[in-house]
Each structure stands twice: as C-alpha cells, then as structure tokens.
Amino acid sequence: MTRIRVQPTGRESPFREDEIIVSKTDLKGRLTYANDVFLRVSGFTAKDVVGQPHSIIRHPDMPRTVFKLLWETIEAKAEIFAYVLNMASNGDHYWVLAHVTPSFDAQGKVVGYHSNxxxxxRDKVEKIIPIYQSLLAEEAKIANLKEGMLGAYNHLMSDLSAKGIGYDEFVLSL
Structure with a gap:
C-alpha cells in the first residue's frame, strides 16, 4: 500500500474513555493485528494496516525521541507507558496513553509486541504537550534527523536523571 501524505487537520478523532485501542506487531513493528476501535479511530481498514509499519499512524508533532525510548524499552523485554499523539488516515489526531509490552513465546523469546x-x-495531555514541543524543538536544532533525535533523547534523559526518575515514573506522575 502506498500512503498518500496526509496533512494534520487539527481536528480530534473521537473515541470514548471506556474504549481500548489494541494492536499487535511483529519484531520489526509491522502491524499483525488491529482491533475494531483502532480501525474506527484511525480511519483505516484491516487490509490497509496489516503488514504496514505501526508508524502509519505517526503524527508529525510526535517527537521521534519518545519512539526511540519506546523501542529501547521493549527490545530490552520491558514494558513502557507513554503518551502518544497519533494521526488518522484523514489527518485528524487522537491522543492515547499507550501501554506497550513484548509478547513472548513458551520459551521466553520475544515474538512481537502488544499495545493497549x-x-x-485532558489535563494530562495539556501537561505533555509543552514537553513534546520542547523535544521537537531539540530534535530540530540539528539538520540530521538521527542526530537531532539523539540530541533530544540525551536532553530528556538528562532532565529525568536530574529529577531522579525514570520515564515510566515521569509519565505516570503527570
């Protein structure tokens, strides 16, 4: 599937507080499953997303730094909580509190990832927005995307270290 570049609309794609968006990916982050809530909120069909990178729903205002941290954590066989700004197929956005975990086989080998x-x-989102804007600004200071992300990542880790907390503790303390 070739994805047409969609611009953010500034509109929120609604979903209810009692709904859970669920997806599963393989080890490379390609979607292997998306529940009905995922499909409805994102505006994609299962045919559109299965086999595609989970980043198909990445909003351009979401710092790459957070995804670096997420991948480091789950590849280390640990779980992570993170606030994530996603983008639907029509450019609408939706905020989520993601809980991402590795999926293990019977021998304890990671076989994929699962996200609820x-x-x-809303008050948590209002607290995270300026933090993410700051990370995006740090990322943009260096023209090279990877180096910019690493600079913002180091900035974030330094801030958390100065506060004496890890990322999960920080997220859950908001």
Missing part, C-alpha cells in the same frame, strides 16, 4: 491504548485525561 486508552484515552488520556
């Missing part, structure tokens, strides 16, 4: 996402409280 809930609608976050």
């Amino acid at each position: 996402r809930r609608k976050p409280h």
